[in-house]
Amino acid sequence: MKHTKFENITDVDSMDIIKWLQSKFDKDLSMSVSLNRNGTIQHLWIGKKLTNADKKLITDKFPELEGKEI
Numbered sequence: 001m002k003h004t005k006f007e008n009i010t011d012v013d014s015m016d017i018i019k020w021l022q023s024k025f026d027k028d029l030s031m032s033v034s035l036n037r038n039g040t041i042q043h044l045w046i047g048k049k050l051t052n053a054d055k056k057l058i059t060d061k062f063p064e065l066e067g068k069e070i
Helices: 014-024 052-061
Strands: 031-035 041-046
Touching: 014 031, 014 041, 014 052
Parallel strands: none
Antiparallel strands: 031 041
């Protein structure tokens, strides 16, 4: 039996996301990001309490994070 497999792997790099975040926030701020295979953010950690405006800036850029704050 033959199988068919599809993968949606993008060229998004976690360092591109970190660089974007550093351009919006303090460059020396601790940050961590991990991506799903399709290039969407699976985990994002920023070492400071963000304002609602900061959170909106992030969720506008990365809609997969909408409603995912823990």
